[in-house]
Amino acid sequence: MRALTYTSFLGIACLVLEIFNLRKIVVPVVVIALLAILGINFTEWNGSSVSFYNDMLRADNFALAFTGLLIVTAAGLVAMSGSFYDTEETKLADYISVIVFTLCGGIALVSFSNMAMLFIGLEVLSISLYILAGSKRRDIRSNEAAMKYFLMGSFASGILLFGITLVYGATGSFNLAQIALYASGPGVDPIFVVGVIMILIAMLFKVSAVPFHFWAPDVYEGSPSLTTAMMATLSKVAAMAAFYRLFSVSFVNNFSGFAWILSVVAALTMLVGNLTALNQDSFKRMLAFSGIAHAGYMLLAIMSLYQNTANALFFYTVAYTFASLGAFAIGISVMKRRKSEKIEAFNGLGKSNPFQAVALTVFMLSMAGIPPLAGFFAKYYVFFEAIKTQHLAVVIVAVITSAISVYYYFKLILAMWTKDSEETDAPAGAISYIAIAAICLIVTLALGILPSLVPSINQVASK
Amino acid sequence: MDIKEIIFWSLSTIAFITAIYTVIAKNPIFSAISLLVCFASIAGHYLLLNAQFLFIVHIIVYAGAIMVLFLTTLMLMNLNEETEKHKPAIAQIAALVIAVALGIVLMLAVRKANVILTMGPMTDSIGDVKSLGTVLLSEYFYPFEFISVLLLSAMVGVVLLMKKDKTAALK
Numbered sequence: 316m317r318a319l320t321y322t323s324f325l326g327i328a329c330l331v332l333e334i335f336n337l338r339k340i341v342v343p344v345v346v347i348a349l350l351a352i353l354g355i356n357f358t359e360w361n362g363s364s365v366s367f368y369n370d371m372l373r374a375d376n377f378a379l380a381f382t383g384l385l386i387v388t389a390a391g392l393v394a395m396s397g398s399f400y401d402t403e404e405t406k407l408a409d410y411i412s413v414i415v416f417t418l419c420g421g422i423a424l425v426s427f428s429n430m431a432m433l434f435i436g437l438e439v440l441s442i443s444l445y446i447l448a449g450s451k452r453r454d455i456r457s458n459e460a461a462m463k464y465f466l467m468g469s470f471a472s473g474i475l476l477f478g479i480t481l482v483y484g485a486t487g488s489f490n491l492a493q494i495a496l497y498a499s500g501p502g503v504d505p506i507f508v509v510g511v512i513m514i515l516i517a518m519l520f521k522v523s524a525v526p527f528h529f530w531a532p533d534v535y536e537g538s539p540s541l542t543t544a545m546m547a548t549l550s551k552v553a554a555m556a557a558f559y560r561l562f563s564v565s566f567v568n569n570f571s572g573f574a575w576i577l578s579v580v581a582a583l584t585m586l587v588g589n590l591t592a593l594n595q596d597s598f599k600r601m602l603a604f605s606g607i608a609h610a611g612y613m614l615l616a617i618m619s620l621y622q623n624t625a626n627a628l629f630f631y632t633v634a635y636t637f638a639s640l641g642a643f644a645i646g647i648s649v650m651k652r653r654k655s656e657k658i659e660a661f662n663g664l665g666k667s668n669p670f671q672a673v674a675l676t677v678f679m680l681s682m683a684g685i686p687p688l689a690g691f692f693a694k695y696y697v698f699f700e701a702i703k704t705q706h707l708a709v710v711i712v713a714v715i716t717s718a719i720s721v722y723y724y725f726k727l728i729l730a731m732w733t734k735d736s737e738e739t740d741a742p743a744g745a746i747s748y749i750a751i752a753a754i755c756l757i758v759t760l761a762l763g764i765l766p767s768l769v770p771s772i773n774q775v776a777s778k
Numbered sequence: 779m780d781i782k783e784i785i786f787w788s789l790s791t792i793a794f795i796t797a798i799y800t801v802i803a804k805n806p807i808f809s810a811i812s813l814l815v816c817f818a819s820i821a822g823h824y825l826l827l828n829a830q831f832l833f834i835v836h837i838i839v840y841a842g843a844i845m846v847l848f849l850t851t852l853m854l855m856n857l858n859e860e861t862e863k864h865k866p867a868i869a870q871i872a873a874l875v876i877a878v879a880l881g882i883v884l885m886l887a888v889r890k891a892n893v894i895l896t897m898g899p900m901t902d903s904i905g906d907v908k909s910l911g912t913v914l915l916s917e918y919f920y921p922f923e924f925i926s927v928l929l930l931s932a933m934v935g936v937v938l939l940m941k942k943d944k945t946a947a948l949k
Contacts, residue, residue, distance in 0.1 A: 323927050330934065368920035409938040416931035423924065431921040439928045446935030453943075485891065505887035 316372040318356040318382050319422045325352070326415035333408035341408050342397040345415065349390040356382050370490060371429045376772040377625055378426035381556040384633060385425065388549045389418040391640050391751050392541065398745035399541045399647060410450070417443040417545065421553035425560065430479045430489040433557060437475065437521065441468045444550055447542040448534060460537030467530040471520035478513030481506045494565040511566055515573060518561070521554040522610045525583040532591075535603035540650060543599050544643035547606045552632045555613050559620075559628055567620055577618040578709045584611030585716040592723045597656050598646050601723060602639070605682060608720060609635050612713060615697045619704035627696035630769050634681065634689035634762060641755030642678040645671050648744030658727055663736030671749070672731045674756045679724040681759045684717050689762035786826060793819040810848045817841045831907045 325348050332341050359374045366373055393411055400407050416439060423436030445468065449461025483489060485507035486497040498507070516527070523531040535543045566573065588608030595601040613635075616628035648671070653660040665672040681690035694717060701710045762768055796816040803809040817840045824833040865873075914922050 319924075323924075326927070327930070369917050371918075371920040403943070406938055406941055409934050409941070412934055413931060413938065416927055416934070419924075419927050429921070431918060432924070435921050435924050435928060439924070439931060442928060443931045443935070446931070446938060450938060452939055481887075504891045506891045509883060509887045 316359070316367045316374040316378070316426055318352050318386070319372065319419060319426070321352050321355065322349075322386075322415060322419050322422060325349070326412045326419065329408050329412035329415060333412075338404060338407055341411055342393060345393050345411055346390050349386050349393065349415075349418075353383055353386045353390075356386065366428065370492075371432050372423070372426045373428040374426060376770075377556075377560065377629075380629055380770065380772045381425035381552070381632070382422050384629075384636060385418060385421045385549055385553060388552070388636055388640060389414060389421075391644075391754070392545055392549070394747050395544075395644060395647065395751055396541060398747050399539075399651075401745075406450075410447070413443050413446055414545065417447070417549065421549055424553040424557040427557070427560070428491050428564075430483070430491075430494075433561065434472075434476060434479060437554075437557070438472060440550060440553060441472065441521075444468075444542070444546060447545065448538040450542070451539050454537075456537035457539065458537075460534045463530055463537075464534045467520070471517045471527075474513050474520075475517030478510045478515075478517060481510030481513065483510075485510065491561070491564045495567070498566055508572070511573065512576075514561070515576070518554065518558040519580060522551060522558060522613070523607050524580050524610050524614060525587045525607065526580075528584070528587070528607050531607055532600050532603045535606070536597060536600045536656075540599065540643065540647045540656075543603075544640060544647070547602060547639045547643065548636045551606060551610065552636055555610070555617075555628070555632065559617050559625065562617060563620055563625070574618055574620070577614055578706055581611050581614035581618055582709050582712045584608065584614060585713055589716040589719045589723075592720070595723070596658055598650065598658055598660070598727070599656055601658065601727070602642065602646075605720065605723070606639070608716065609682070611716075612694060612697055615701045615706070615709065615713060618709070619700045619706060624697075624700045625772050626769075627693075627700045629772055630762075630766070631693040631697050633769055634693035634759070637755040637758045637762075638678040638681040638690060641752045641759065642675060642682075644748045644751040644755065645675045645678075648748035652744060658730050659734075661727060661730045662734040663731070665732040667736070668744075671744070671752065674752045675731065676728050677756055677759055679728055681763070683721045683724045685721075687763045689759045689766070691763065692766040782826065785822070789819045789822045789826075792816075793823075806852050807849070810845065810852060813848075814841055814845045817845070828906070831910050 325345065328348070329341060329345060332338070332344065356379055360376065360379055362374060365375045372378070392414055396407070396410055396414065400410055403410075420436045420438070420440030420443060423432050424440060427433045427436055445461055445465045448464050449457055451457035479489070482494060485504040486494045488494060488497070497503075520527040520530075535546060538546065562573075585608055588604050588606075588611055592601050592604035592608065595604060613628060613631055616624040616631065649661055649664060650656050661675075664675070677688065681688035684690045684694040694713075698710050698713060701713070793816050796812040796819070799812040800809050800816060803812060817836065821833050821836040821841065824830075824836060864870075
C-alpha cells in the first residue's frame, strides 16, 4: 500500500513547489506524479503480502482497484484545476495540495483494515472537502455550502465515532478481521448491534442516501463546480467503497438484520433522487439528485452482500465516475463561458460545439443506462446481483426509476440539440476540459463495447 | 461504600445535572458554563479509570480550548436570551422523542451487554502516558502519522481561505 504514503508526500511536494515559485509547473508535475503512483499501485496487484503497518491497511485487489480509480479521478480533477482556477493563480498550489490530500483520505478509506484508519481517512477526506466547498469565500452560496456540509458532516463523524466505540466495547478490537471473528461467534451483544447501526447511519450520510441526503443538493449547488465534481466522483466512490469494505469484511455474518434496512434505504434513495431530479433547472442541482439516485443503485450491490458483489460495485463506480467526470468537464467549461448554471446555458451547444455536445449526450445516456454504453452494463450487473439474492421488489423499483431518470437526462440533451441560444460567441473552452471529456468519452464507449476490460477483483475479502 | 464509589456517584450526579442544564438553560452563557462543569466531572471519571493522559487532554482540549472558543463566540456575537429564536414546537417535540428513543435504546443495550474484560491484566501502567506513547508509536504508528496529513490539510485550508485575492485588492 505504498500509494498512500507517496500520495501524502506528493501533497507536501505541491506546497514546496509553491515556496520555490514554481506554480506554472504544479499541474503537469502533479498529474505525472499521480500517474506514476498509479503504476506503482498496480505493481502490488495479486500480491502475496497484503497486510501493511500492523494490519492498518490491506492491499488486496479490492483496495488496489479502487485506489487506481481514485487516483485517475484525482488526476483528471487536477488537470482541470489549472484552467478552473485561472483567476486565482496565487492559490493554485494550495488548491492542488488540498485535492491531493483529499485523495489521501480516499485511499485510506478504500484500503483500511482498522477502524482507526477508517475514521482518520474519512476525516481527511471530509475536512479537505469542507475547505474546498467554502473556497469561494466572497460567494454567499459557497459559504452556505461549506457551513452546511461542515455541520452535518461533523455530526455524521460524531455518530460514526460513537458507533466505532460501541463496536470496540463489544469486540475489544479495532481490527476488521477480529470484529468479523466476533460477529460470527454465537452470541452478539446488543451494544454491537447499536454500534453497527450508528456506523451504518454515518456511512449512509456520507454516500448521501435518503433520508440523510438533505445536505447534498445545497452543498453541490453552492460549492465551486470543480469541488462539486470532486464530491460527486472521488468522495462518493471512496465512501461507497469504504461502506462495502466495512460490511463485507466485518459485519457480513449477521448481515440479514441490516439487509432489509439497506433495501428500504436503497429503494427510497432511488425514488427520491430520481423524482426530485425531474424538476430541477440547475445543471449542478440536477447532477446532485442524479448522484443521490446513483448512490441508491450502488447500495443494491452492498445490500446483496452474500454474493461476491465487489465486481459489480467496482464496475458501477467506474462507469459512474467517468460519466460524471466527463459531464462535469463539459459542464464546467460551458457554465464558465455562459456564466450561468441553468440548463438553458446548454442551449445550442450542438451547433456551436458539436464535439462537446456529443460527449455530454453520451455521458447522460450512459448515466441513464442506455444499452451500448458503460452505464447499461453497470446497472445490469448490479441488478443481476440483487436478483440473485432475492431482492426482486427493490430491483423492480430500480428499473422503474431508471426509466424515470431518462426524462431528466433527455431534458439536457434536448436543450443542447433542439434549442437555439441567443448568444453567438462560442469559444471552445480550455483544452484541458476537452481532453478530460475525450478520455472519459473513450472509456465510457470502450466499457460499453467490451465490459470485460474492467479487471475482476475476486481476491476481495480474503482473510 | 468505599471512597472510589462515593467519588464516582458524586461525579456522575454532577455530570448528569449539568448536562441537562446545558440543554435547558435559557442563557447561553450559563449553558456553556454548565457544559464546562460537565466536562470537568467526566474528566474526573477518566482519572478514576487511571487514564491520566485522557484526563489531561480532556481538560486542556475541551474544558480549555473549546470552552474558551464557545465563550468568546457567545460574547463576540452578543448572544443572550432575547436574541435567541426558539425552534417551532414540532421540531422541539421531534428532537425530544428522538433523543429519548436513542437514550432508551442505548441504556437497554448497555444493560444487556456482557462486558468482556479479557484484554490483559489491569495493571497500574495501563492508560498512563508512557504505555499510551508506546502503543501509539508501535502498533498505531501509521494512523498516528496519517493524522499529520489531516492537520496539514486543515492548515493549508486556513491559509487558502485567508490568502488575499489579487483582484479584490485592486478594487
